[in-house]
Amino acid sequence: MNYTALFEQIKKKKSFLCVGLDSDIAKIPAHLQQVADPVFEFNKAVIDATAGVTIAYKPNIAFYESRGVEGWQSLEKTVTYIRQQYPEIFLIADAKRGDIGNTSQMYAKAFLETLNFDAITVAPYMGEDSVTPFLQYPEKWVILLALTSNKGAFDFQFREDKGVKLYEAVLRKSQEWGDKQNMMYVVGATKAEMLGGIRDIVPDHFLLVPGVGAQGGSLQEVAKYGMNSHCGLIVNSSRGIIFADKTEQFAVRAGEEARKLQGEMEILLKEKGIL
């Protein structure tokens, strides 16, 4: 999917919501535990309940990989289901991969070809040749970790060399590898006040913003500092939507939570003059 198509979808759905399919099998409602593939059935119900107000789904690969071959099958089925039923939706593999060049090529193949995701999150620690293999696929995206939402972000990401913090160096240096048409950045909602400085470096790029909801980030703050004239934001919520309820009503409640966020997003898009 290209930049224009993504922006069109945001305007059409009046939303910049990404639903994180962090579908931990241990947290799935009891009544689903007896079916053949509980994780897929859970995802399917959540997807059907939220697709109307969602522009992107983001399975975090760890929750699938932890179950070995079975988990990988649940992931494949989930991707295929979304592709068939909701082909307009942007699909992000939250994999945080990154290895030497010939190995990153293999990860690119795994997620952008075998599984046909639109985008993959990538860790920048190993530099250029660990990132560029993912940029060889037309209309596919790298979403590079810049400033993450967790506490450990403070261990290394804020280290300064000649006044430039590591996450700022990642934003700057990676401009040499890709552009706003094939690269986005992860910026945690828990550090929304830093979005202003980030927008000075990458005014036009999309930012994938996790941490709204369960992790405590504020949607209004994120929009205030991070929204640009093409929205430029994909805000993710995972647990706050998919595990809002753990009874047979889980999908109904997931839909409600997603629509609540979409409603807030519609107001913010209008305030910005995008709608």
Added chain:
Amino acid sequence: MNYTALFEQIKKKKSFLCVGLDSDIAKIPAHLQQVADPVFEFNKAVIDATAGVTIAYKPNIAFYESRGVEGWQSLEKTVTYIRQQYPEIFLIADAKRGDIGNTSQMYAKAFLETLNFDAITVAPYMGEDSVTPFLQYPEKWVILLALTSNKGAFDFQFREDKGVKLYEAVLRKSQEWGDKQNMMYVVGATKAEMLGGIRDIVPDHFLLVPGVGAQGGSLQEVAKYGMNSHCGLIVNSSRGIIFADKTEQFAVRAGEEARKLQGEMEILLKEKGIL
């Protein structure tokens, strides 16, 4: 496996060789392409030919993941085979994972529990809570990326804050999270001259050293600057062993290449007074 058992194996086999099972299906000999699981059969033959002189195997997960469910099955079979036939061998998942705490827990489960690896490589960019979940398993190990062997290592790993380079900060800071009994570091052989400075920070830890052979690093240089009184080195070779020959003789040649390296390692261990 604990520190002592690993050192005992090094002395017994007179080797600190790790064979990287980067088993790219496109590079596997033609005569194996017709069997049910070419990658597993290839691995099995390489393992049988090299296990006598090898202390560790390190499948790079990308080469398996790129084939989806089938690749994951090849990986599971490979791990099971090594566990059954060569239970003394140290098993490293070269996965370079790392995510927020609850997600890293899932990756830890995937590799240290579901697949029962002894160790997993982890990327440090996201800091403490992305690393510590892997340290909760007794006698299992985190192998943290410090100074990698690729060209892109120069993009961020050498950035200096108050005279301390990023990879040095990773070595220092991570001392607060684990110790020589559960943490190792990746240090590329292509930067062997920096091993002296690294040993000043982590004198007793094991270092996993990729980059000997195909990537151009020298075993003698690595031993000169990096070996300590408990060896403290696990030196990996991947392509130089497993793809030394692409005919029906591939396993025989893999064994020869592994024994050649083991012979050089035996001399180095004797020079150090370890044997």
